[in-house]
Amino acid sequence: MTAERPAPVSSETVPAASAPARRRRRDASQTRQLLLDAARRRFARDGYAATTVRDIADDAGVNVALISRYFSSKEGLFEACLRAAGDELRRTTGQTPADQVPEAIARHIAGLGAAGLSSQLALLLRSSGDAAADEIRRGVLSRSSEQLAAARGWRPDEPGSEQTLLRAQMAIAAAIGAAVLRSSSIQLEPLSSATEQDLVGPLRDLVDALLPPA
Amino acid sequence: MTAERPAPVSSETVPAASAPARRRRRDASQTRQLLLDAARRRFARDGYAATTVRDIADDAGVNVALISRYFSSKEGLFEACLRAAGDELRRTTGQTPADQVPEAIARHIAGLGAAGLSSQLALLLRSSGDAAADEIRRGVLSRSSEQLAAARGWRPDEPGSEQTLLRAQMAIAAAIGAAVLRSSSIQLEPLSSATEQDLVGPLRDLVDALLPPA
DNA sequence: TGGGTAAGTCAGCAAGCGTTTACATCTAGC
């Protein structure tokens, strides 16, 4: 094996949003991000147990041992993915006006390409069997459902608050279920190839029925 | 060691791991059924890859090698589980009157105990990565959504048939998503501990909104 | 311009996986 010296610049994907300028050939934070992106896609699509660390490392174009270095373990990488998905979810859905909730959900389900948002949703149904990861996911789901309910006028101390929260969680369940049914391993038609525009109508009816606008 | 004579009861229900059922000491069809039941629970709860054949065999109280004998492989056992779930699903939802669809879904999600129906639903989101299994599941899901749509007046050749089917699949997605969010690895509250009665109201609103009754 | 260290590489281990093989034991039919 001759150690070639051609610029291993490879595909140079993920210009990201932060440092689009020249990329250092050795950049820990970028490597971390490459691993996170690859892992999120794999975990969301294939589940935790079916994904191997070698798969992830190959997708990221990075050595396997770096997963242990940066995330301690496969579990640690999974937890980092959950945290990242939670952050991003909270950021993108945080200030959704009450009347645009169905559109926001439709956008999430339809995703923005293969690397898109829908893999965040699918990730939330994947379990690693680890208690710490389960706790993170439960937190993300709880906050999301509370956020959705709040966007439709819910307040924690109102009477019947529990029922409203239950209804919000049914809506979340629908969104996540749809994301998984659309995913590559199932691809249920016509749901799988439905566009954002196709989804927004049914979703508006669904959300309005579960959480009537004020 | 009991010296009881094995009564010729071939269609004996599964002894719940403790019931001293009167069974033949060696009964292939019963062993098959024990494996199927144990496998369905494991696959539904933990997913395909996270479930080991030794887990299943231990749950069933049966030797590991018998999985290969009766189902060829772990894949074969998984496919048999999917087929069984599909059959049972079609049988129990086949003659649901149009106006009792939400109740039927609520009953499925709430399940009948831990070994209940909801594990069938959760199973439908689990993938083995095998193409044959994916095809079976896609068939079950397609038939289920068509059955649901048909119960609400859908006909395949009508105009707008595709949109109605999409809406039925959104309802299926909600049901399956809720079943998984309730499952032991996630247990999202208050959804997780909601009873059949708690679920039927939201589900009626959801189904009526997606598939308006005629 | 060197040297210290961060970043990345490589080969391999121990454990667990699905599966198979060779064998033991039970059951049914004569």
Added chain:
DNA sequence: GCTAGATGTAAACGCTTGCTGACTTACCCA
């Protein structure tokens, strides 16, 4: 009661897994 085949058992096999430790390479700064 005997025997052939059905049923169940035990012990591996070959392979993949997550992870590690010793190593090399690139980068930054004095």
